[in-house]
Amino acid sequence: MTESNGSDARVRQAEQAEMAQRARGGETPDWEKRFRAPRVSLPDWAEDAPDRALFVSNATGTYELYAWDRATGAQRQVTDRPNGTTDGVLSPDGEWIWWFDDKDGDEFGVWRRQPFTGGPDEPATPGLEASYPAGLALARDGRTAVVGRSTDEDGTTIHRARTGEDPVEIYRHRESAGVGDVSHDGSLIAIEHTEHGDAMHSALRVLRPDGTPVAELDDTRGGSEELGLDVLGFAPVEGDSRLLIGHQRRGRWEPLVWDVATGEETDLGLDLPGDVGAEWYPDGTGLLVVHSFEARSELFRYDLATGARERVPTPAGSVSGATARPDGSVEYLWSSAAEPSAVRSTTGGVVLDPPGLKSPGSVPVEDVWVEGPGGRIHALVQKPAGVSGPLPTVFDIHGGPTWHDSDSFAAGPAAWVDHGYAVVRVNYRGSTGYGRAWTDALKYRVGLIELEDIAAVRDWAIGSGLADPSRLILTGGSWGGYLTLLGLGTQPDAWTLGIAAVPVADYVTAYHDEMEALKAMDRTLLGGTPEEVPDRFAASSPLTYVDQVKAPVYISAGVNDPRCPIRQVDNYVQRLEARGATHEVYRYDAGHGSLVVDERIKQVKLELDFATRHLFT
Numbered sequence: 001m002t003e004s005n006g007s008d009a010r011v012r013q014a015e016q017a018e019m020a021q022r023a024r025g026g027e028t029p030d031w032e033k034r035f036r037a038p039r040v041s042l043p044d045w046a047e048d049a050p051d052r053a054l055f056v057s058n059a060t061g062t063y064e065l066y067a068w069d070r071a072t073g074a075q076r077q078v079t080d081r082p083n084g085t086t087d088g089v090l091s092p093d094g095e096w097i098w099w100f101d102d103k104d105g106d107e108f109g110v111w112r113r114q115p116f117t118g119g120p121d122e123p124a125t126p127g128l129e130a131s132y133p134a135g136l137a138l139a140r141d142g143r144t145a146v147v148g149r150s151t152d153e154d155g156t157t158i159h160r161a162r163t164g165e166d167p168v169e170i171y172r173h174r175e176s177a178g179v180g181d182v183s184h185d186g187s188l189i190a191i192e193h194t195e196h197g198d199a200m201h202s203a204l205r206v207l208r209p210d211g212t213p214v215a216e217l218d219d220t221r222g223g224s225e226e227l228g229l230d231v232l233g234f235a236p237v238e239g240d241s242r243l244l245i246g247h248q249r250r251g252r253w254e255p256l257v258w259d260v261a262t263g264e265e266t267d268l269g270l271d272l273p274g275d276v277g278a279e280w281y282p283d284g285t286g287l288l289v290v291h292s293f294e295a296r297s298e299l300f301r302y303d304l305a306t307g308a309r310e311r312v313p314t315p316a317g318s319v320s321g322a323t324a325r326p327d328g329s330v331e332y333l334w335s336s337a338a339e340p341s342a343v344r345s346t347t348g349g350v351v352l353d354p355p356g357l358k359s360p361g362s363v364p365v366e367d368v369w370v371e372g373p374g375g376r377i378h379a380l381v382q383k384p385a386g387v388s389g390p391l392p393t394v395f396d397i398h399g400g401p402t403w404h405d406s407d408s409f410a411a412g413p414a415a416w417v418d419h420g421y422a423v424v425r426v427n428y429r430g431s432t433g434y435g436r437a438w439t440d441a442l443k444y445r446v447g448l449i450e451l452e453d454i455a456a457v458r459d460w461a462i463g464s465g466l467a468d469p470s471r472l473i474l475t476g477g478s479w480g481g482y483l484t485l486l487g488l489g490t491q492p493d494a495w496t497l498g499i500a501a502v503p504v505a506d507y508v509t510a511y512h513d514e515m516e517a518l519k520a521m522d523r524t525l526l527g528g529t530p531e532e533v534p535d536r537f538a539a540s541s542p543l544t545y546v547d548q549v550k551a552p553v554y555i556s557a558g559v560n561d562p563r564c565p566i567r568q569v570d571n572y573v574q575r576l577e578a579r580g581a582t583h584e585v586y587r588y589d590a591g592h593g594s595l596v597v598d599e600r601i602k603q604v605k606l607e608l609d610f611a612t613r614h615l616f617t
Contacts, residue, residue, distance in 0.1 A: 030360040031415035034340070035601050036061075037359035040352050041086075042321035042333040042343055043068060047236060047282075048140065049094030050326050052116055054078075056086050059354055063595040065099055067116055068352070078114060084595025087133070090116070092140040098124050100133055105591030106560040107132055107515065111147065125161045132515050132562070134158070135179030139186040144209075146170075146189050148179040150516050158191060160209055170211030176520040180204070180231025184238055188214060188260060190231045196220050199520035200402075200440070201228035204245060206260050215260045219247060227436070232277065237284040244278060244287070248436045253277065255287065257304070268302060270309065275433055278302070281324045288312070288324045292433050295367070295380060295406040299330065312346060318408035335409035337365040337382060362414035365407050372456040374429050374441055374449070379457045380405055381466070382413055383422040391422040392615060393467035395454060399478030401430035402439060415604055421473075421611075422466055428453035446525045446540040447486045454487065458494060470496060471615050475607070477501035478564065478592065481555075482542065485572065488553060489545025497552045497614050499607050502564045502592050505555070505572035507541035513565035543568075546575040552582040554610045556603055558590040584610060 028036065043053035051071040056063055065078040065088040078097050079085040087100040094116055102109035108131065113124040125147055134148030134156050143163040150156050155174035159167040171177065171191060176199050180190035189209065192202035196218070203218035219227035230246035232255060241261035246253050255278035257266040270276055274293025281288060281301070289300040289309070297319045299312035317336030324330050331351050335341035340359040343352040365380040383391060394416045398405045405425040413423040427434065428450040429441040442449055454474075461467035474484045474495045481503025488498040504510045508530045511522050523529060530537045538544050553576065557569045566587070576583045586606055594600055 029418070031411070031418040031604075032601055033357060034359045034362070034411035034414055035597055035604070037340065037357045038354035039341060039359075040066075040343060040354055042323060042331065043352060044090055045070075045323070045325070046090050046094030047092040050282075052090065052094035054088055054090040054097055055352065056088070057354060058595075058597055059356065061597045065097065067097060067118075076118060082596075083590050086595060089136055089138060091138045091142065093142050095142065098136065098138065098145075102591070104560040104589075105558065105595075107562050107591060109133075111136065111145075125159070125167060127167045128159060128161065132517065134177065134517070135191075137179050137182040137189070139182050140184065141186055144182075144186060146179050146182055148177070148191075150176065152516050155516060156193075160189075160211075168210075170207060170209070175199070176517045178202075181233045181243075183234040183243075184236055184240060188234065188241065188243075190234065190243055192229070192231055194520060197524070199517070199524040201248075202230065204229045204231060204243075206243070215263065217245070217258060219249065233280060235284045236280050236282055240284060242284075244280060246277060251436045253432075253436075255289070266304075269307075270300075270302070275435075279323065281328070282326045288322055288330060290319060290322055292406075294378060295365075295404065295427065295433065297406070299332065301330075314344075316407075318406040320408060337380070337407050337409060337413075338362055340409045359409075359411075362409070363417055368424075368457070368460065370457050370460045372429075372453045374453065375438070377429075377453045377457055378427045378434065379460075380407065380425045380427075381422065381461075382417050383466070384417055384420055387420075389422070389464075389466040390462075390468035391466060392420065392471035392473070392611075393422040393424060393461055394473045394475060394611075395424050395426065395458065397426060397428075397450075397454065397474070397476030397480035397483050398431070399476065399480045400432075401428075401442060401450065401479045402432050403479075404431040404433040406433075412604065415608065419608060422461075424457060424461055424467075426454050426457045442525055444525075444527055444536055446536075447483060448490065448540065450483055451487050451490060454483070455491060455494065472496045473499060473611060473615075475499035475501075476503075478503070481564070485542035485553070485555075486540070486545070488549045488551055489542055490548075492545075492548045492550045495551050497554070497611065498549075499554045499610065501556045501603070502558055502561055503555065503569065504542070504564050506543040506568035507537050508543075509568035509571055510565060511537070513567055515562045518563060543572055543575065546572060547579060549576070549581060552584075552610070552614045554584045554586075554607060556586040556588065556606070558592060558594070559587050560589070560591045563592045582614075 038059040041056040043055040046052045053068040063084040068075045083105040089098045096113045098113045101112050110130050111124040112121045114121045131149035131151045134150040137146040145161045147159045156177040158171035161167040175194045177193035189207045205216050206214040227248040232244040235242040243258045247256050253275040272291045277290045278287040287302040289302050291298050301310045319332045322332035330346045342350050345351045368379045370377045404427045416423050462469045474487050476484050481500035484498045484500040526536045559566050
């Protein structure tokens with residue numbers, strides 16, 4: 001290691017101050033408060049009982065579902081499981097809360113339901129065995145559900161389940177599919193499917209409740225021109241056959257209204273540069289439009305009769321969810337990198353403010369654009385206030401890969417900044433929010449393409465004086481963990497150490513052990529199975545390069561993870577052990593990450609400690 005400079009001393013001082021504080025029984029440090037402070041999701045409300053709502057909160061220290069009677073203000077905890085619960089749906093009449101019970105956090109389970117006012121749980125779909133979920137839509141009649149299921153044996157099946165009757169299978173295919181929505185009168189069911197074999201680009205089909213096809217919309221055309229479609233929801237009006245969908249016909253996600261009965265398609269022509277999503281206003285006369293562009297977002301109301309677009313005022317930052325209420329107001333979940341998330345309303349103020357500890361803020365992000373091999377790369381940078389480089393720098397790589405880092409509040413990066421590190425987050429090729437060509441660029445050279453972009457931003461960070469080249473951490477979770485291990489092996493001289501959470505480590509074994517929907521995605525990304533395209537899997541697998549890894553490696557993994565299964569992680573670790581490579585492994589009893597706050601804090605502490613020991617001792 002090189003001689004310490006002032007920024008290194010800042011990191012050590014932060015660690016020492018925190019240890020002294022804990023020894024004195026002092027106040028919880030800010031980084032830990034950000035994890036412990038109660039958070040809430042955007043409340044989902046019942047279509048026919050809008051005063052009844054459902055949201056997710058970590059108020060007890062574990063993320064669970066909560067019912068909220070907005071008329072009385074009463075709230076109650078619905079679920080209470082050791083590994084937490086976040087997957088829940090409120091029935092349109094507001095009478096029932098459905099939640100997915102996957103036992104060990106392995107995402108394999110069954111739907112259960114509970115009365116909104118409280119009471120015992122009961123099986124929601126008797127007769128359907130455990131599976132991975134593939135969508136759920138509840139009809140307004142109070143007794144019908146459309147349930148999507150995925151298993152390794154059957155592929156995807158979709159059933160119509162009615163109270164008091166045996167479930168009826170209405171769809172089956174080996175390729176991945178999912179339930180989109182059910183029409184307001186219950187006569188139409190929209191599904192997304194990938195029967196053409198491209199799991200990244202869905203086609204749409206509308207069925208009758210008995211499974212009879214009504215209409216099909218398919219934008220896939222083969223090769224690099226394949227386009228995807230996405231169900232956004234049926235019009236919330238009785239007898240209305242309009243379906244709101246997302247399409248990519250102009251190189252980015254945009255909404256389109258498709259009248260299933262007539263076949264008419266209404267292109268909204270919004271002319272916005274980024275990806276655009278939408279949902280219906282409750283009276284069906286307009287759309288609430290969410291525009292995401294260059295790591296930030298904004299809201300509009302679009303009038304379907306006039307085509308007028310009116311901005312819905314929100315602060316600068318990111319809206320991670322929004323919904324239009326029956327009175328025409330809009331509620332939205334907003335945050336920025338500097339300010340914690342809050343559920344706000346256009347009527348003014350915060351809608352849902354949990355009691356207890358308030359989260360400290362953090363430093364804002366700076367936008368950086370770097371020329372890369374595939375075009376301009378957008379990166380977000382945070383660093384401790386009032387310091388200059390070169391700093392020990394963390395490259396925190398997002399998962400997905402079809403996701404993107406944004407100007408939104410995140411406790412993990414803020415913890416690194418509090419400890420004296422600069423944090424760089426890269427929206428590499430494969431990220432969303434920069435057009436379809438950027439998102440779809442990954443095919444066949446999976447992992448290697450993303451790392452080219454990360455390397456370009458790394459060179460900028462060093463050349464600009466931000467980053468200390470002798471103290472560079474590559475880290476991330478899920479796909480970010482995969483890129484961490486792949487980067488340590490293919491760029492062994494570029495990184496000082498690596499921290500990988502729930503990663504893909506051995507791509508071939510991961511493929512054979514993972515859930516079926518992810519197998520379909522991997523076949524799309526790499527052009528086949530490991531047996532059909534072995535060279536591509538080998539080129540994209542961290543295990544191929546494990547013997548080239550020079551940096552110390554820290555890996556954390558959930559033993560019940562169906563997305564990045566534990567066996568393939570163990571294969572990678574055994575190769576590190578065989579040659580005496582410096583590494584540490586932490587296994588925990590959960591699936592693809594943890595919903596328990598104490599567990600998440602423990603993991604961050606272990607990561608910070610690993611970095612300190614290997615960078616500054």
